[in-house]
Amino acid sequence: MRSMPAAPSPSKAERTRSTLQHAALARFLEHGVEATSIAEIAADAGVTERTFYRHFPSKQHVLFADYDARLGWFRQALFLRPPGEPVTTSVRIAVESFPYDAALHQIAVLRSNQLEQELVQAHIKTVQAEFSREIAQFLLDRTGAAPASDEAYQISITAQCVAAVMFTATETWFARGDLDVQELSRLVDLGLRSLKSGIA
Amino acid sequence: MRSMPAAPSPSKAERTRSTLQHAALARFLEHGVEATSIAEIAADAGVTERTFYRHFPSKQHVLFADYDARLGWFRQALFLRPPGEPVTTSVRIAVESFPYDAALHQIAVLRSNQLEQELVQAHIKTVQAEFSREIAQFLLDRTGAAPASDEAYQISITAQCVAAVMFTATETWFARGDLDVQELSRLVDLGLRSLKSGIA
């Protein structure tokens, strides 16, 4: 086969990965996530089951394929805030400038397909934990809190609470059905403000 | 075999369950959780793997065997608070009167055995979510917040934050090593107070 002209021809791995992703999403949409087996996806893509796992750590990850990138984006957004700025502001801005609309399209597709709650929910918890760690790390770095100190403890709690706001907001937003990004922003803001002013 | 005299002789299922639990914990302590396979546990107990899963929903659950009971205890503690009382007080008292010492003995054993973090951590997240739901339900009932309202949303966040305090407190407590129950209570109290006064 002749080599492609200019385009940095995707490596075989990249092609395989893409083929797998398309095969998976196609079946997911048609039959649902649980009803689709890795064997079927692999067969559609013309590879072995084992190869699937060389490109995606789990079935869930095909759906959340670009979440890692977004987590990196979030870390970057935190990191780029000026050092002098109050950390609360830094976190608020990073959270509020998160591209929810792009991130949530995949999940919207899922919701439309009924069921799958437990499966997806479990994965959401993992993602939430990652965001929580990310925020905690940022706060620890910026405040220079001593490890194992009460201050570090309170920072851990803070991080988990902020992550809880992010995810409860999107959850509530979905549950209500009216998918307006403005409304999502309002919920995030409302949640963060209620954290700041104290929980009653 | 002769029947036992007085004691309400445990049913066969109860005996099997107990045998499995002991076999599992013995192996867990000696070789660690991950290094112990269900097949081994079942063999030690003289039953099939399938039977193991008839008594415990997962390997993790053998460790957290009585967590369900404690969750029930917690729900009861919440429920028993007088209806007139401010819900914040109800939750605080229920959380603070939780028998952490008894609950955490099993986890202490684990920590001593190194590794296993991811596995156990994942299960902790699940348990935390259950507590969170429990608290949220209580708050929703007591306040009569309309579903899908902003108030209900904020209650969801509150519940997750309180649960985060409970678990971050025990985690921090463990990490510090000085296993004094007084200190654990102090951490819980500190966390709850910082929630109340607002997160900075």
Added chain:
DNA sequence: CATGAAAATGTCAACGGTGACAAAATATGT
């Protein structure tokens, strides 16, 4: 004690996921 329903367990097959190692495909330098 016999009998039959209900409970407990065994058997079998399947799926999701992972490690170890072998085989094949690809890229690279000569």
Added chain:
DNA sequence: ACATATTTTGTCACCGTTGACATTTTCATG
């Protein structure tokens, strides 16, 4: 074009978990 190192994929074996169905054990009742 050739030889070689590197990537990519296949093969195999295993573990955790679950559903469906068959078999055995237990237990109440006649």
